[in-house]
Amino acid sequence: MFRTGFPLGSVTHPATIEGIRAVLGREKLAEFEAETARTPAQDLVYVALRWGYPPEEKAADDAVIEQVKAELAAGVTRPARPPVEEA
Template sequence: MTDLDGNPVDPGGPPPGTGGHEVAAMWSVEHTGRPPVEFPATIDTIRAGLSGERLAEFRQETGRTPGHELAVLLFRWSYPPEELASDDEVFTRLASGDFTACVPQ
């Protein structure tokens, strides 16, 4: 197996860009005006937080998702539902034209 430059890559080694270090099992996202949110960043840590029907659904969806779409799938499954609801409220507010607390860029 080689990378895009033709260099050999160890498929069992650490992911590119990690400097050979193990990747963290948690992601952290910071929102302006809110404390950072940590959530699972690996398939194993996402699985550990699910049970019953949700776990079965996750396994099915993970198994049929093309590789290039896995990062989006993992983010969607791992991001805390209460944070998604909060984000949806912000998007709804913005879509209605209410830009309160927005910072011009």
């Protein structure tokens, strides 16, 4: 497994292409293989990170992003928060 850190926490990803393949269903696996085959070598790390990102965590992150976009569009401001420290 591969762990990446972000300002609000960290995410664990499969560490290999084989690991990513193992967590994808048939339909997603075909999409992953097609995208991987046509991606330039220097961009493969981005493909691996995107496809390896746990879907449930991505959905939660996407929901937060949509909420923030809606708040920004409505003119809502948020107070600054101190950085989150991991245990």
